[in-house]
Amino acid sequence: MPYVNVKITREGGTTREQKAQVIKGVSELLRDVLGKPLGDTFVVINEVELEDWGVGGLPVQEYRKQVADKT
Amino acid sequence: MPYVNVKITREGGTTREQKAQVIKGVSELLRDVLGKPLGDTFVVINEVELEDWGVGGLPVQEYRKQVADKT
Amino acid sequence: MPYVNVKITREGGTTREQKAQVIKGVSELLRDVLGKPLGDTFVVINEVELEDWGVGGLPVQEYRKQVADKT
Amino acid sequence: MPYVNVKITREGGTTREQKAQVIKGVSELLRDVLGKPLGDTFVVINEVELEDWGVGGLPVQEYRKQVADKT
Amino acid sequence: MPYVNVKITREGGTTREQKAQVIKGVSELLRDVLGKPLGDTFVVINEVELEDWGVGGLPVQEYRKQVADKT
Amino acid sequence: MPYVNVKITREGGTTREQKAQVIKGVSELLRDVLGKPLGDTFVVINEVELEDWGVGGLPVQEYRKQVADKT
Incomplete structure (x- = not known):
């Protein structure tokens, strides 16, 4: 009875096909x-707006800029 | 101090009244x-797009079609 | 395809029978x-240690003491 | 490796700057x-519609009205 | 910046190696x-006691018995 | 009506006092x-076993070894 929650940043280009592949891949892995x-696994995908995801103490877009500036 | 999270597929027809009934029912049950x-219970409802919910290795719409085709 | 997560503080006396009633009650409500x-609903119950649950800026046991002292 | 999920009611006025402050504050606290x-902490913020958040057995708007009526 | 939470029933025999394979498989899939x-993906696995997981309105062990009795 | 879930790896030395500080800090931040x-905020802390937390495709202990070996 697995339940899997996949949270990703919403980057604009995630297609239905990609989501279907994630659902299939996770379920087959388990x-x-x-x-x-297979029939016992639920997968729920959440796309999270960039301003709602933080890493390194910063919203993810600023974090990426900071990392890019360093390199 | 309960916290309850209810995730359902977004089917288009869930009304405010139904959500209020779910909130009331869960809180009274606990x-x-x-x-x-009653005052100690938080309930959070999330409606999840059909393409973001997988079961049986498939997005839920395709899963339902598959089940319907079998019967 | 509902998924319900019920988080409660671990108070020591929650029995299997009570958990079964919660599972039954939530599933029937939906x-x-x-x-x-009924067969489409997953319910997952988590009991959380008192020191791991905060309310009002305090661990729940201290919060309860504070509320009791006021009354 | 902390992961922090902050769920708040969507009240209409939460700005990017406030979200950035929450991300910064939580990450610095940990x-x-x-x-x-800092670099090990993920923060995910979810704004939840008022009709999807229940407290005291009621959707939060009705709960607030009830509390306001009492006082 | 993905975060993946995998909840499974605790069946007693899940090994560290299996968990490592789940972590690897999910991260590579994304x-x-x-x-x-790979470095951007967090995976958190939770094993849930059988009495804390419900399906079909029943704790999972009773649900399995019911299904087994039918067949 | 905020609900905050803080997941950290269980490193063995997290005290009640530290948890109380996290609860206080998060609630004051919001x-x-x-x-x-303050009274509207719930905070739930989960400590996750090292073998149940993955990053970079590896359980966190192996990931740390790999990072340490590189430097």
Whole structure:
């Protein structure tokens, strides 16, 4: 009875096909590694706005700029 | 001090009244079964797009089609 | 395809029977209010240690003491 | 490796600057109290519609009205 | 910046190696499908006691018995 | 009505006092930045076993070794 929640930043270009591949890939992984039947796995994907995701103490866009400036 | 998160697929027709009933029902259940005061319970409802919910290794719409085709 | 997560403070006396009642009650509520088939609902209960739950800026035990002292 | 999820009601006026302050404040708190490096902390903010947040068995707007009426 | 939470029922036999495979598999999937750098992905696994997981309105053990009895 | 979930790796030395400081700090931050009353904020802390937390495609202990080996 697995439940998987995948949170990613919303970058604008994530397609239905990519989401379907994530759902398929995660469900098959749990079947192959842990023996969980495909039908028992729920996958929920959340796309999170860039301003709502922080890393390194900064909103992710500013964090990326900071990393880019350093390199 | 309960916190309850209810995730459902967004099917288009969920009304404010239904959400209010879910909030009321869950809060009363925790009061009646566990003795939690109504005022101590938070309920958060998330409606999830169909393409973001997977079951059986498929996005939920395709899963439903597959189940319907079998029967 | 609902997924419900119920977080409660671990008070020591929550029994299997109470948990089963919570699972049953939540699942039936979503069936009755939203038309979700019983078999489609996952419920996950988490009991959280008192020191890990905060309210009013305090761990819940200190918060309760503070409220009791006021009354 | 901390992950922090902040859920707040969507009141209409939360700005990017305020979100950036929340991200900064939480990340610095975990660094100062627990020694977690800033770069290791993810913060995800979710704004939740008022009709999707319940407290005291009621959607939050009705709960606030009820509290206001009492006082 | 993905964050993935994998909740599974605690069945007693999940090893460190299996968990490492889940972590690796999920992270590689998000890299391959969505282009997320491996280093940007957090995976958190939670094992949930059987009495704390409900499906079909029943704790999972009773649900399994019911399904087994039917077949 | 904020709800904050703080997930950290269980490193063995997190004390009640540190947790109380995290609860206090987060609740005061949301009061100061967003105007949320202290009494309206729930904070739930989860300590996650090292083998259950992955980063960079590896369990966190192996990830740390790999980083240490590189430097």
